[in-house]
Amino acid sequence: MAYNLHHRLDHREDIAALTALMEAAIAELQKPFLDPRQIASSRAIMGLDTQLIDDGTYFVIEANGALAGCGGWSRRATLYGGDRSPGRDAVLLHPAKDPARIRAMYTHPDYVRKGVGRLILSLCEEAARAEGFREVELMATMAGEPLYRACGYEPVERTSDDRGGAAVPLLHMRKAL
Numbered sequence: 576m577a578y579n580l581h582h583r584l585d586h587r588e589d590i591a592a593l594t595a596l597m598e599a600a601i602a603e604l605q606k607p608f609l610d611p612r613q614i615a616s617s618r619a620i621m622g623l624d625t626q627l628i629d630d631g632t633y634f635v636i637e638a639n640g641a642l643a644g645c646g647g648w649s650r651r652a653t654l655y656g657g658d659r660s661p662g663r664d665a666v667l668l669h670p671a672k673d674p675a676r677i678r679a680m681y682t683h684p685d686y687v688r689k690g691v692g693r694l695i696l697s698l699c700e701e702a703a704r705a706e707g708f709r710e711v712e713l714m715a716t717m718a719g720e721p722l723y724r725a726c727g728y729e730p731v732e733r734t735s736d737d738r739g740g741a742a743v744p745l746l747h748m749r750k751a752l
């Protein structure tokens with residue numbers, strides 16, 4: 576089936592639908608990479624960040640009218656995490672010296688490998704470049720790493736986060752714009 580992908584900025588009215596999409600993506604798409612305890616633990620460090628919606632830097636992708644994916648970028652310091660994650664920092668970055676952040680990328684399991692993630696990344700990079708940023712960085716899950724590598728992101732450092740219980744492997748990645 577051919578999919579007609581459309582993008583738009585996200586609105587707060589989408590939050591319930593986006594939360595369901597993210598939960599499906601976290602539960603299903605991490606299975607090849609994480610064990611069940613790590614998937615449960617990852618919920619503490621993933622999810623919706625409403626700051627991105629309020630900042631007008633969060634995109635949704637619709638495929639033939641249905642919600643297929645979401646993701647965004649940020650001009651603020653927080654590198655990853657949802658509204659419930661600890662250690663957030665809303666300070667504004669300096670485009671000339673700091674990398675912008677790529678944040679909260681999720682594709683609904685019914686729409687994987689159709690270019691949704693790639694489209695969101697290109698929208699984010701274009702918007703960050705237009706604000707003067709010269710680099711973008713992100714903290715990749717193991718499920719996200721293949722997408723980011725395919726789109727030119729390079730590894731900076733492997734790390735892990737156990738704030739949700741089991742240690743969840745992560746990879747800090749960066750790309751020049």
Ligand SMILES: CC(C)(COP(=O)(O)OP(=O)(O)OC[C@H]1O[C@@H](n2cnc3c(N)ncnc32)[C@H](O)[C@@H]1OP(=O)(O)O)[C@@H](O)C(=O)NCCC(=O)NCCS
Pocket residue numbers: 600601604605644679680681682683686687688689690691692693694714715716717718719720721722723725
């Ligand atoms: C990561 C994620 C957003 C990718 O979304 P997607 O819409 O399927 O990605 P795309 O279709 O744009 O993929 C583009 C390219 O990335 C690579 N890629 C993406 N997913 C891959 C996978 N599971 N295995 C191998 N390569 C993959 C491929 O090169 C792909 O191109 P191809 O399909 O033509 O071979 C999705 O898997 C997801 O929601 N994962 C769970 C949540 C998560 O971990 N998000 C990342 C947070 S940092």
